[in-house]
Amino acid sequence: MITRARASALIIPLAILFAGPSPAAEDAALLKDLTSVIMLLGMPCGQVVSATRRGENDHIASCKDGSRYRVFVSAEGRAVAEKQKNRP
Amino acid sequence: MMPAVRTIGILILALTAGCAGLKEAPPSESDGAAKTAPSTVKGSAKSSASPVAKKEPPLDVAALKTRLRDTQAIGVFTKLALKNQMDDLLEQFREYHQSGQKTGVASLRQPYDMLVLKVLSLVQDGDPSLARTISGSREAIWGILADKAKFNSVT
DSSP states (O other), X not given: OHHHHHHHHHHHHHHHHHSSOOHHHHHHHHHHHHHHHHHHTTOOOSOEEEEEEEXXXXXXXXXXXXXXXXXXXXXXXXXXXXXXXXXX | OXXXXXXXXXXXXXXXXXXXXXXXXXXXXXXXXXXXXXXXXXXXXXXXXXHHHHHSOOOOHHHHHHHHHHOSSSOHHHHHHHHHHHHHHHHHHHHHHHHTOSSOGGGGHHHHHHHHHHHHHHHTTTOHHHHHHHHHHHHHHHHHHHSHHHHHHHO
């Protein structure tokens, strides 16, 4: 019985630990999503390496090739990737 | 003591696997067809008893839309961009059918194929079952889009 109790004591915290996706996993999913949408809209990027959230469904995506895009949902409900001027 | 350690190990493994985003793929249409004996034809399929119809299950457009909407293989922005491009293509088909032309639908085949390829490339890694269903439905979907009566009944 003691062993079972110990097992439960281990399992419950582990279940809590693994219950939801980690922030890192969410970030990876977002970067993949941004990479896909930029590709789908025919913009050169390669791969999105980082992203900054500007607001609801509004991100600045930085690509491996150095280009940056504002990816957002327009008022008309379209996914838009808008090329940003690179910082000097 | 050792069995307890082993039990904990197995439970941790099961927990990790369960939380790793593994999702049981919904049974594809082809899976369902494989399980169904060829002699058991139900419902509307009775009328189309050709050999081709037996191999290819009828296309369920609503189910396909739901699966595309619910798949975890692609993110929200990508889904929206795909939806926008699908709507644009549907608009081109609508204009074609409204124009009353009898020829010219072939010009829409290339954009249609391009869009299907884009969808396949996006879902094939994350949702291979959905990719197989889309790939297998390609000609059936084209058949609906290219035919005015079928197109009007679906849209």
